[in-house]
Amino acid sequence: MQKIQVIEKKKKKMKQKRKTHAALKSIDSLMVDMPFANTDIGDDSVITSASEKNIKKKRKRNTGREKEDSKTMKKNKKQSQPNYFISLPITNPKIIGGIQALQDIIVQKDHRLSKAMVRYGSLHITLLVMHLSTEEEVGIAVGAFLESKDSIEELLQGKQLDLSFQGIDDFKNEVGFVKLAEGDCTAMLMEISETMKKIFQEKGILAGENRAFKPHLTFMKLSKSPDLRKQVKKIDPNLYKNFKSHYFGNETLHRLDLCSMLKKKQPNGYYHCESSITVRGGNKSQFKDYMEILY
Numbered sequence: 141m142q143k144i145q146v147i148e149k150k151k152k153k154m155k156q157k158r159k160t161h162a163a164l165k166s167i168d169s170l171m172v173d174m175p176f177a178n179t180d181i182g183d184d185s186v187i188t189s190a191s192e193k194n195i196k197k198k199r200k201r202n203t204g205r206e207k208e209d210s211k212t213m214k215k216n217k218k219q220s221q222p223n224y225f226i227s228l229p230i231t232n233p234k235i236i237g238g239i240q241a242l243q244d245i246i247v248q249k250d251h252r253l254s255k256a257m258v259r260y261g262s263l264h265i266t267l268l269v270m271h272l273s274t275e276e277e278v279g280i281a282v283g284a285f286l287e288s289k290d291s292i293e294e295l296l297q298g299k300q301l302d303l304s305f306q307g308i309d310d311f312k313n314e315v316g317f318v319k320l321a322e323g324d325c326t327a328m329l330m331e332i333s334e335t336m337k338k339i340f341q342e343k344g345i346l347a348g349e350n351r352a353f354k355p356h357l358t359f360m361k362l363s364k365s366p367d368l369r370k371q372v373k374k375i376d377p378n379l380y381k382n383f384k385s386h387y388f389g390n391e392t393l394h395r396l397d398l399c400s401m402l403k404k405k406q407p408n409g410y411y412h413c414e415s416s417i418t419v420r421g422g423n424k425s426q427f428k429d430y431m432e433i434l435y
């Protein structure tokens with residue numbers, strides 16, 4: 141009877157050992173995928189010199205690998221960073237004038253911020269960003285862009301799309317923008333952006349961002365000047381408090397452009413355009429007034 145009990149006890153012990161081993165093994169495999177897998181947590185146990193050497197070797201290997209990983213990540217990030225975008229140009233002189241007045245007031249209060257101001261020739265709403273790595277891809281994107289005209293006009297059903305600009309907001313106090321009054325028109329703008337994104341993606345173009353589309357009209361951004369960025373970390377919202385609910389005017393959608401972020405801008409200050417589409421129902425006289433201001 142006693143012998144059986146001893147055997148049973150031994151069996152139990154073995155079973156427990158196997159269980160613990162399996163559990164440790166599965167934790168190990170999980171740790172490999174964790175961000176802290178290679179970090180030195182540090183503990184208070186004594187490390188023998190042999191294992192210390194091994195750890196040092198492993199660390200050296202890991203830091204080398206980490207450096208390589210971060211280099212690859214930076215390269216990948218650069219390769220997928222947007223360099224083209226679809227722009228809805230702002231052409232209404234009333235909006236442009238209002239933004240100039242706002243920019244002047246801000247610069248009067250802090251001269252350094254003049255470097256952050258968006259020039260009036262390039263005021264726009266970004267509908268979609270994308271990365272195009274070769275001229276061949278630019279060609280494919282132009283094709284997708286031209287193709288999207290019919291879908292946009294179908295969405296609009298011959299109606300004019302009037303966008304109303306009122307009030308100011310910011311992204312992380314680093315980008316100042318005029319807000320679009322929310323309503324049917326901004327919902328339509330979102331639909332247009334979504335439709336275009338699908339068309340581009342179907343052609344294999346890397347288009348769109350992870351964040352949700354938030355239509356906005358940028359009038360200043362610290363990232364325009366790396367020097368300024370070192371001096372000014374955040375835009376003080378008090379600088380534009382008098383414009384917090386100012387009505388800037390309306391813009392009717394009449395044209396969209398596929399623009400480069402990096403190629404040299406046009407003499408009028410607007411981006412380099414690869415292609416443009418005019419949208420049926422757009423306000424041509426507003427566009428004519430704008431061209432008269434620019435030239």
Ligand SMILES: Nc1ccn([C@@H]2O[C@H](COP(=O)(O)O)[C@@H](O)[C@H]2O)c(=O)n1
Pocket residue numbers: 264265266311315351352353354356357358361363
């Ligand atoms: N939801 C968003 C959208 C844009 N930004 C940043 O704002 C800057 C200005 O964008 P524009 O397209 O108007 O030139 C740009 O640096 C975007 O990254 C953002 O932070 N959040």
